[in-house]
Amino acid sequence: MIKLKLLRKYLKVIELGFENVIEYRVNFILSLFSLIFPLTIQYYLWTCVFEYSASETVYGYTYSQMITYVILAGLVSRMVATGFEWEVSGDVKNGGLDKFIIKPVGYYQYRICSFLGGKIAQMIMLSIVTAVFLVLISSFLGMQIIFSRVLLFLLAVSLGTMVNYGIVFCLSTTSFWFNEVWGIFIAVGLSVNLLSGGLFPLEVFGETLTNIFRFLPFQYTISFPINIINGIVPMEDIWSGLIIQSIWIVVLISISNILWKIGTKKYIAIGG
Amino acid sequence: MSKLRTLKKYLYIYWIFIKNCVIASMEYRANFIVGVLSEVGYLFPKFLYITVVYSLDLRVNGLTPDSILLFIGTYTLITGIMSAHIFCNYVRISGYVRDGGLDMLIIKPISLQFMVTLRYVDFSVAIPNVIGGLVMIIIAWTRLQLSISFFTIAGYILLIIDGLVVTYGVLMAISLLAFWIVNAGALQDIVVSFWDFNTMPMNIYGKWLKRIGVYILPIFVISNFPCFYVLNQMSFAYAAWAFIVPVWVLFIFRLFWKKSVKRYTSASS
Numbered sequence: 413m414i415k416l417k418l419l420r421k422y423l424k425v426i427e428l429g430f431e432n433v434i435e436y437r438v439n440f441i442l443s444l445f446s447l448i449f450p451l452t453i454q455y456y457l458w459t460c461v462f463e464y465s466a467s468e469t470v471y472g473y474t475y476s477q478m479i480t481y482v483i484l485a486g487l488v489s490r491m492v493a494t495g496f497e498w499e500v501s502g503d504v505k506n507g508g509l510d511k512f513i514i515k516p517v518g519y520y521q522y523r524i525c526s527f528l529g530g531k532i533a534q535m536i537m538l539s540i541v542t543a544v545f546l547v548l549i550s551s552f553l554g555m556q557i558i559f560s561r562v563l564l565f566l567l568a569v570s571l572g573t574m575v576n577y578g579i580v581f582c583l584s585t586t587s588f589w590f591n592e593v594w595g596i597f598i599a600v601g602l603s604v605n606l607l608s609g610g611l612f613p614l615e616v617f618g619e620t621l622t623n624i625f626r627f628l629p630f631q632y633t634i635s636f637p638i639n640i641i642n643g644i645v646p647m648e649d650i651w652s653g654l655i656i657q658s659i660w661i662v663v664l665i666s667i668s669n670i671l672w673k674i675g676t677k678k679y680i681a682i683g684g
Numbered sequence: 685m686s687k688l689r690t691l692k693k694y695l696y697i698y699w700i701f702i703k704n705c706v707i708a709s710m711e712y713r714a715n716f717i718v719g720v721l722s723e724v725g726y727l728f729p730k731f732l733y734i735t736v737v738y739s740l741d742l743r744v745n746g747l748t749p750d751s752i753l754l755f756i757g758t759y760t761l762i763t764g765i766m767s768a769h770i771f772c773n774y775v776r777i778s779g780y781v782r783d784g785g786l787d788m789l790i791i792k793p794i795s796l797q798f799m800v801t802l803r804y805v806d807f808s809v810a811i812p813n814v815i816g817g818l819v820m821i822i823i824a825w826t827r828l829q830l831s832i833s834f835f836t837i838a839g840y841i842l843l844i845i846d847g848l849v850v851t852y853g854v855l856m857a858i859s860l861l862a863f864w865i866v867n868a869g870a871l872q873d874i875v876v877s878f879w880d881f882n883t884m885p886m887n888i889y890g891k892w893l894k895r896i897g898v899y900i901l902p903i904f905v906i907s908n909f910p911c912f913y914v915l916n917q918m919s920f921a922y923a924a925w926a927f928i929v930p931v932w933v934l935f936i937f938r939l940f941w942k943k944s945v946k947r948y949t950s951a952s953s
Binding site: 442443445446447448449450452453456457460461464465470591592593594595596598599600601602603606611612616617618 | 714715717718719720721722724725726728729732735736739740742743744871873874876877878880881883884888889890893
């Protein structure tokens, strides 16, 4: 009975997160328009590269695989993007955590549920846009889209979102040690996006770095899901990739939980 | 004579604005350092573009990787100057309209346009881009063995100033949409990503996109023209347009500005 009550409470938080995104849907849809320009730059850049290249493949990608990659990179970056780090740092800096002491919800659980609610709404909207892009890519570039890979892509993106949640929550805990963290968030956020393959495929970094990246969680947020859909990841390697994603989720959420507990001991409720 | 005196007065006021902003940023040193750090983050994607260009030995319509580096460096340098002097004012305009803050600026005994569009300067965002951009330009200039004569350098600097004037006119004209749409938050994302069009030389884009970017929404004028000039690729049409476009953009902006200020309702103040 107590467990059911607990579940209902957090389901309500998920619902609130969902409604929050739906309420500001026009803003979100408008922000998607800003994707058009970087995607145009990428399209022309890679078209130019392949036009002047003597080889059929560049960094191991064919033209259609590369265009699929760079277009989906923009969309998947949005799918896995967070944003709660600003709220966490605001709560730590301005004493917003105080109210959670008297509320019957845990802050950590509240954040994860609110994030999931918002993500569900964004995922629905972004999946529609992605589906339109995939249809266009398959008709104009002759790229074969395999249905089972699309389903695995959706699963990998969902897991990738949680991997990113773990990374960003670890980053958010820096708010306990530093007063001004917005620069850290921007600089680290941009670097993580590049290391995740959010701008170019990771092969751009060269073989040595790409091999090192295998031991880091970043590529499992953007690069891995996209390479499922464009056929770069062989079918037999997809499941092992999904398992590695799940392991990273457990590891990162555990680390962020530990960091959060250490951080809260430093919290002095200034401004609350 | 009186116009010269007015110009001198405004230059002096602008100098005071700069001094005031530097003092304020030194007061909040942590914010300043954090601002520098965040801009360093924005340099990473540019380095990655350079990596791609050199590792693939990319050649676009006569442009070698070194020439492309010159374009990316010029774009980075202009981004630094633009963010320090123009963008930090641009982001405040919708706030002035939404919260009624314009009231306090209207009553000041100087030009309202000057006060709204040039009041703030933020050097923290400029430092990484200006340093990064200059390093790229110097490397490209040396490797391309470009002339270091007075005319080449003066022409290059003049065209950068030309691009900055165009940037001012275009960005500020866009910001005036805040007088029509009260919540223009999403517009900022669109403008930032639109600016990124100059990351690569305009030679990579299609014919129509180039025409639109030069003559209709003159984004390509900003960082492409200075490079075309030093690389001897400036056509007569582009040279003529370089003279016309800043005047034209400022004229349009001024017209739009007058119409917009008339719409101001002083809500929320």
